[in-house]
Amino acid sequence: MLAFLPPSSCCLTCSLARWFTVYTALAVVIYGSPAFGHTLQSPDGRIKVRVGLQDDSSPSRLAYSVFYNEEELIRNSQLALVRSDGVTVGAHLERVSIGDVEAHDSTWRPAYGERSIVRDCFNSRPFRYQDTKAKCSFVVDFRCYDSGVAFRITLNASESSQVIEIAKENTQFCFPADHTAWCTSQPQGTYTARKLSTIDKLVERPLTIKVDHDRYLAIAEAGLVDYPALRLDRSKEDSCTLVISLHGGARRAGSLQTPWRVLMIADSAGGLLENNDLLLNLNEPCAISDTSWIRPGKVLREISLTTEGAKACIDFAVANNIQFVEFDAGWYGNEYSDASDATTITVDPKPSAGPLDLTWVIRYAEQRGIGVILYVNRRALERQLDEILPLYQEWGVAGIKFGFVNTGSQKWTTWLHEAVRKAAEHELMVDVHDDYRPTGYSRTYPNLMTQEGVKGDEATPTSRQAITTLFTRNLAGAADHTICYFERRVERNWTHGHQLAKAVCTYSPWQFLYWYDSPLSFEQDGVRSRSRIVETPELELFAKVPTVWDETKVLRGEIGQYAVIARRSGDDWFLGAMNNKQPRELEVPLNFLEKEQQYHARVYRDDSTIDTLTNIRIEGQLVEADESFDIRLESHGGQAVWLTPTSRLAQDVQVQPDSLSSSHSQLQD
Structure with missing residues (x-):
């Protein structure tokens, strides 16, 4: 610091002036703007946000910067909205007040999830301004977590009856370098790794970005309920800046609030996934007082649409610890026809000749503890929602799978979340298919069990895509x-x-298995195009693996290359390892296991030398927390491991240690 002092011959005023010039220059280099005097940091102090007006510009705009361990991740990025009349709200700001920093630290228990206890720990600070030209208030609430930063904008009109109508949102994410991002332009699209400067289409959120070998960031959205969804576009002024692009405009009387704009930050891609409860924390607490009827589980899709096929699916589900059977498109007629009536059981003759006695099937399933899920296309949902919900509840249906729903705009975003709330009133669970991507609403309404918005196996993604999806979508x-x-x-x-x-690595409270497979034999079904479920030994894993978890850890992983994920349910751990084209061997530490406890590891791995239909070798070994586990992965292959404490295993009458080592002795090394 002394090196910056002027010669002693200078007067004190000159010294102070020169020192202030140096200090200001350093501030610009470090923080992007000398006006950034307001700071918010995470509870552990590693993440910092600096917020302030750009007073050196005319007019004044609000901007923010984000730092992680003093490294600048987001630089001097503006926040503004554009009204439908063309006026930019946030371009003529005068400060009203800067709120005090408030600390929050609590825990909550979700109805289900990737972890049984969620910690909600953050520091928050409101920034209140008045836009002198737009004649409305401009409030930005910032939250800083150990795992990222979130902010949202609230506009308040001068009168409660006045309608605020927004055409665009000009929120920026300015990066100091041309990082690599994993992009897709469609909710169910293919991901490609691209430099920020080469993004030439609107891209979906979450958008995962590699800042460095030990720094990852993702731009996400949380709390989207009645506002247009966001996508991201490359700025025309700066090739390393992304800006929000909304699916149309938004309007509200009196007050308009954006969803949370989220920056997830971690030292690895796996760290982003381990801390994805950040999005849940940014949603309202559960609004359903009694959630006892909400039930996760595995799902078998019934595709014959016949009573015989349905009975076979239910019997298979009972025998293989599957909790639900879902009846797909065609049970009430042609799903694409507006004339089809979802209050009737009218099998579409194109996929099935029937007959289907669905009401009998629902009773048969209920008597055996199996829930029935019915698929309904958006055409019937939009016309008949208020009619079918009480009817399906009366039938004893467990849930509805929404098909081809409209998404994106404020109108359809509002409609969809209202439909989830209405379903909850009738104790019906929901699976939303096709383009919908979640933003954490399942915390508020946990009857929203799962959703697509992903290029799943029905679209045949490559192994690289499937692994990329784990760290992006x-x-x-x-x-x-x-x-x-x-x-x-x-x-x-x-x-x-x-x-x-994949059943371990990919989280879904309703996990659909055997998507194209039928338990009916060809003699029973007569449809040659269907694949048949064969009772191979490794299906015991599908029967045993849960769909919700008490704890989740990403042990190793590189986007698009490989992933090793461990999840705990009770005392048991399940480990999944997925690989891309390159064969590899991985050494995985087992320090996530309970210390001074021995575990039996039942391993399911690819082995082309095994003479079975699926070439899966099953073998067992004893392991402890201070050991490492060697995983050998074939090209496009994978491995699953079921780890059970030997102290409990010895008392488990259903799975004795002896049976584990001998039940498939022909498969052992």
């Missing part, structure tokens, strides 16, 4: 990946070990 929450097993695409594109691992 899955940051937003549950993904209905429609896992296949016996269908031919598995052998053509992946391995059966890859599919077993």
Whole structure:
């Protein structure tokens, strides 16, 4: 510091002036603007946000910067909205007040999730301004977590009856360098790794960005309920700046609030996934007083649309610890026809000749503890929602799978979340298919079990895509990946070990298994195009694996290359490892296990030398927390491991240690 002092011959005033010049220059280098005098930091102090007016510009705009361990991640990025009349709200700001920093630290228990206890710990600070030209207040609430930063804008009109109508949102994310991002332009699209400067289409959120080998960031959205969804576009002024692009405008009387704009920050791609409850924390607490009727589980899709096929699915579900059977498109007629009536059981003759006695099937399933889910296309949902919800409750239906819903605009975003709330009133769970991507609403209404918004197995993603999805789309929450097993695409594109691992790695409270497979024999069904479920030994893993968890850890992983994820349910741990084209061997530490406890590891791995339909070898070994586990992964392959404490295993009458080592002795080394 002394090196910056002027010569002693200068007067004190000159010294102070020169020192202030140096200090100001340093502030610009470090913080992007000398006006950034207001700071908010995370509870652990590693993440810092600096917020302030750009007083050196005319007019005055609000901007923010984000730092992680003093490294600048987001630089001098503006916040503004554009009204439908063309006036920019946030361009002529005068400060009203800067609120005090408030600390919050609590925990809550979700109805289900990737972890049984969620900690909600952050520091917050409101920044209040008045836009002198737009004649409305401009309030930005910032929250700083150990795992990221979130902010939202609230506009308040001068009168409660006055309508605020927004055409655009000009929120910026300015990066100091040309980082790599994993982009897709469609909710169910293919991801490609691109430099920020080469993004030439609107891209979906979450958008995962690699800042450095030990620094990852994702731009996400949380608390989207009645506002247009965001996508991201590259700025025309700066190739390393992204700006929000809304699916149309938004309007509200009196006050308009954006959803939370979120920056997830971690030292690894796996760290982003481990801390994705940040999006849940930014949603309202559960609004359902009694959630006892909300039930996660595995789902078998019934595709014959016949009474015989339905009975076979229910019997298979009972025998294999599957909790639900879902009846897909065609049970009430052609799903694409506005004339089809979802209050009737009218099988579409194109996919099925029937007959289907659905009311009998629902009773048969209920007597055996199996829930029935009915698929309904958006055409019937939009016309008949208020009619079918009480009817399905009367029938004893467990839930509805929404098909081809409209998404994006404020109108359809509002409609969809209202439909979820209405379903809750009738104790019906929901799976939203096609383009919907979650933003944490399942915390508020946990009857929203899962959703698609992902290029799942029915679209045959490459192994690289499936692994990329874990660290991109899955940051937003549950993904209905429609896992296949016996269908031919598995052998053509992946391995059966890859599919077993996917049931662990891909989180979905309703996990669909055997997407294209039928328990009916060809003699029963007569449809040659269907694949058949064969009772291979490794199906015990699908029967045992849970769909919700007490704890989740990403042990190793690189986007698009490989992933090793461990999840705990009670005393048991399940480990899934997925690989891309390059064969590899990985050493995985087991320090997540309970110390001074021995575990039996039941391993399901690819082995082309095993003479079975699926080429899965099953073997067992004893392991402890201070050891490492060697995983060998074939090209496009995978491996699953079921770890059980030997102290409990010895008392488990259903799975004795002896049976674990001998039940499939022909498969052992």
